[in-house]
Amino acid sequence: MSHDNQDQADASPDLQRRRFLNSAALTGLAGAGMATGLASCRQEPAAPAASEPAAKAPAAAPMSHSSVEVAPGELDAYYDFCSGGHNGDVRIYGLPSGRLLKTIPVFNQDCLVGWGITNESKAVLGTRPDGRPKYVSGDTHHVHQSYTDGTYDGRYAFVNDKIHGRLARIRLDTMECDRITEIPNIQGFHGTFPDKRDPVDASVNHTTRVFCGAEFSIPLPNDGRDLDAGEQYRSLFTCVDADTMAVRWQVLIDGNCDLVASSYDGKLAATNQYNTEMAVKYQNMMSAERDACLFFNVARIEQAVKDGRFKTYGDSPVPVVDGTRAANADPKTALTCYVPIPKNPHGVNISPDGRFYVCSGKLSPTGSVIQHDLVLKWFDGGLDDPRKAVVAEPELGLGPLHTGFDNKGNAYTTLFLDSQIVKWNVEAAIKAANGDKNATVVLDRLDVHYQPGHGFCSMGETRESDGRYFVSDNKFSKDRFLPVGPLHPETAQLIDISGDKMKLLADHSVYSEPHDSIIVRRDIIKTRQIYDLDEFPNAVKSYDESGVTRDGNKVTVKMISAAPTFSLDEFRVKVGDEVTLILTNFDKVEDLTHGFALPKHDINFIVNPQETKSVTFTVDRPGVYWYYCTNFCHALHLEMRGRMIVEA
């Protein structure tokens, strides 16, 4: 569908007026209290806004509340892996109950497990010269799992840090972060997605790459040059090796990256671009009526790297190929394809059958349906205009952001400004775009509370999308929960999508600010509950090994925990000593975790069954310091303690 015939596709005249939001008007709205749905209800009681959050039942079909309750002793049906946003962590919820099952520290510090405190976690996080973690803050946005055969394989989850440009990997057997990679030459790492198979070797039908989109353009290298030459700033698209977590290659592009998607056949990666203007000022980022969805031809990029057709920037050895428009004018050799999309789009998602991408307009009320094989056709020279890969562009409502898919060909798009989820049929949208006046594109609308960001279906980002649940991660909860002061929780609303009409089942609360989640069938996740002593090179494997050794002022303390005692009920050091304490948990009982805390020395960490961890610290004052078990382990847990005796 070209832009010219787009008007014919409009089935909702009432949306016409809202076709493209005028950017000047939007800017003005901000100053005027944002009547677009964010108006304060409590501030302006005389004029209820669209999002008036009275504690009313939603305007949906009759509710089935009992369906979210999981009786005592019963298990949830799904895992929900959720990025914590500017908390820097990843959370695991159970669905449908909404119970928070785990918080996995990733880019943040967490003294519960000792993340950022133990030597092992510091090795993952990276350190400064003085041994402290390099960063203690993060901003996790998108969490995705590794794939095999187009569905989750339970091996890894990947999550990005927007602030410092890092990609982290979480082992799903232990639910712990095992690797963090800081990506060079970028800022504002926003979207990420693993690939689903190799673009060339069809036998590699599992994740081996993770794609990473950088949102902010910067001078290259960012070493003080070109500070005021905004037009020379650039964004890069990055590929990280899923196994080694090394950066494989980067692509220099025009415009920026935002969200990222990957095709099921492994051939393409995609990112939506909201700032094709390449502006450095807010007000100039909305001048173009169309931005783009940018596709990367993975095989060609990797061939270019092999062929040595790349540059490097500054100290970074990473090969950077040229994906700009100017360098990719010939489709038959192009590394990239820029598909025009109206306006400041946000979000690109691929349908479970692998045939379509939906890229939302954000400042346009439209969702653009891009046909995968038409993009491939363009790369093959068979399509004269990338825009022709857009086969439908239905009007969905105001502020469309993200789209989930069920197993019946339907899409569910979050409408930020309308505070709605709109259910629509992809094939019907294509028929309507082709002139079928009888095609019913929009099937249902459901109010959510309020201003939804990401929305996602159960198994919806896999070939096994099952059409059971949709979760709307809303950015404002206002008064959906008991008031807890100026900082509100957000709502993750659980919606039943198994019938014709969506049903709002529950307001689950989430600590600010979840950004994106995936909903994973429980049978896919196979965890280990107990470690193996042998997987820790520094494990204290017997009571004979337990003890204190000294090398100059470096002291090594080896200790065992076994409920309700530590193997050492005291150890002795001197002021100025650098102490490395290694603790192995000998208990083999599932769930029998021990903690280790040392007063006044800021030491706090846990060891799970058969796990070993270590800390290194300097003792700087004499006295008696009682270390103790922090994780209730036994009737005599309180008595589980010992003394570090520090001589002057």
Add this chain to the structure above:
Amino acid sequence: MSHDNQDQADASPDLQRRRFLNSAALTGLAGAGMATGLASCRQEPAAPAASEPAAKAPAAAPMSHSSVEVAPGELDAYYDFCSGGHNGDVRIYGLPSGRLLKTIPVFNQDCLVGWGITNESKAVLGTRPDGRPKYVSGDTHHVHQSYTDGTYDGRYAFVNDKIHGRLARIRLDTMECDRITEIPNIQGFHGTFPDKRDPVDASVNHTTRVFCGAEFSIPLPNDGRDLDAGEQYRSLFTCVDADTMAVRWQVLIDGNCDLVASSYDGKLAATNQYNTEMAVKYQNMMSAERDACLFFNVARIEQAVKDGRFKTYGDSPVPVVDGTRAANADPKTALTCYVPIPKNPHGVNISPDGRFYVCSGKLSPTGSVIQHDLVLKWFDGGLDDPRKAVVAEPELGLGPLHTGFDNKGNAYTTLFLDSQIVKWNVEAAIKAANGDKNATVVLDRLDVHYQPGHGFCSMGETRESDGRYFVSDNKFSKDRFLPVGPLHPETAQLIDISGDKMKLLADHSVYSEPHDSIIVRRDIIKTRQIYDLDEFPNAVKSYDESGVTRDGNKVTVKMISAAPTFSLDEFRVKVGDEVTLILTNFDKVEDLTHGFALPKHDINFIVNPQETKSVTFTVDRPGVYWYYCTNFCHALHLEMRGRMIVEA
């Protein structure tokens, strides 16, 4: 009731055999896999342990699941304020839904709000000479609210840090920590409780003191002296002023402190003691058949301080009065009263009518009922033996720890080893102790899953205990939830106590390791949703004030956030500058929080509506660094960013 007639009170012969657990046996159990309920179910499939966690319905009365579900748009009936344990934070859950509404960073770091990052939070946390927070770890154990007229007044919550010996205060209007006090001369600050009225001035019927119990004995001062003279180590009981948060006084005692309670009349504070042996080795902490519940006569202690009858230790100016047994032999002048309690007791709780304390035996299957006015009578010289204040000592089950109270005279005690809650009647226990064979002491038992620690009733620690809910915070969840790796969530099981029989309603999950909670009626909490610009001395109050000023290499950047822009879309500094950035959120819309993140400089914090926060950092490299809003605020949230331009 004296120890001599205790045997007559035993109504359950089957408990007789378990009267006092032999400490040697307990020690041995640890090595043998803890058959006392902690045995691994997965490790020993052939011999299911008592706590076999099959996903079965509990052996309780018919369940009423729908009663915990809070429909979309509806509000919970109660707040649950919960200490996070060695996570160092405080959480707020809604009940009955179990939804996590807020996580309040206290002793930990939290890059979501910028706790430990902003100058304002560092001023609360205390800093090292280099400006970093003094500690980044904590271990919160007991959270309690301030009282007026014997019930919660919604002003403050207090919570302790066991590791570093700190007491924190949380403002309940904004749900933020506003003060932290590090207590001198102590280690292992475990129990804490606010007072409920002044012991002398009856018109002061609200909280003005917070009592703090130190669990670990140390040399005084702990400066390297007496390292090996364990018999000279001492614990102190501390009083902190609730308004100024200054330490008022301390009491030198024999033995240690554990949990803490305060009387409704303001006259007494109490702590259970599990190590009256004053041992420094684990195996010697269980030799005594009885330890104690120690009472403090607050008025007399404060008179002694006024009279100058105190010492100080080391650099601490805090007056320390002598509360040892030897110095307090005469009841009429005694500051302290040691009531013998069997064995290694854990937990002391006062009944809502103010008449009784229940102190649990832990290694004895008993709960000791201590009558408040008999303790006062001892202090008046009218009772010859403190033990006679114990008016009942019913056998409850194995490993009794903590007791909650309803509004019908019933007590609910957690049995750690039996994995049960036992409901019993206090007056009946006293009757039985007095020889009434017809008194039914134990009314009900309910299995919980597994190994309960604290348990607490709705409003149960106030005169307004309402008998609606009991929550059992269990230390092991084993397989009550979807598996999430070696570190398990804990279970907070919600139990309906409104009828004759307890009903298990829900397995709520909690991130490790909640230690204690209070359940507060929702009408008591009155929060503010928006700040006032004027409460921040450094607020940027107009766009005219926004800008950059320089004083040598110290640069001050004043900025305003108003969706979707920052007032400065760029600012310019030089390598080596020390930058203080002050950000005021001009938005007045409830829930419209903005975040501020600065790549590569580890800056990440939020400003709530009308709030001001600041950060200070040094720029150490040239280049362009995009600061951006982290908390989704507007359709153009992604475009809300600007450049810090650093010149070489």
